[in-house]
Amino acid sequence: MSETITLHGHSVSKGVGEGEALVCDKPLSFIAVGISNEEGIVRIDRHPLNGQSIVGKVLIYDTDIFSTGGALSMYTKKTIFNTAPAAVIWRKAHNIGAGGTIYAGIPSMDRIEEGLPWDLIGTGDWVKVDSEQGIVEVTKKS
Template structure:
């Protein structure tokens, strides 16, 4: 198995690991997801119908209104939040969403995570030290 290490900046501290769920689409916190299940509900989103529950969510950033904090706080309370978040563009929406989710979150990585990480890769996020360890799929499909 191939391992890759990326270094970035902490948004929310902590450590977590899990299977990656990757999208190149930004995520709408208000009307774009069901916070009770962590399922993307935006019809034209590439992750439509998939849940980020217990995954390491890798995405470019947030879009839409300030509903991010309410939706991701609700997801955490419902037990449907991601284990960790990795994103490219920091806005107040995504930063506050990460804080209320209480999941380790990193940004500003030394390589674009959207070109390195694939859905299904195993990811360890050590946000305290700004380290993301990627274990690539053994048999990519």
């Protein structure tokens, strides 16, 4: 069994979700041109996650950039195509990502007390986000 750590942060959209972590330290946008609605694949020029799928992942990134339309693109991913992430963790929430996750009911958190989220969580770790309690449990990939 691999190591498990518990992190504490600020709740943005309340709920519980878990999944495999997909991590970057860059800003990201949920708009359809940035992450396709149908497949949930990142298609942003020179982005570290370019070509990767966010579907069902716990997505970790800096904050939201690009269009405010990202919120409704996220809603469409969640309600029409089931291509939304299971949860989102930001260094700092932007209101665009917050509005989208709150309305779509995707748990989200920011401001992890223990440090920068990409220093604490790696791609492939199993992450449970409990934003009801403001807790993130990380089971490191063995």
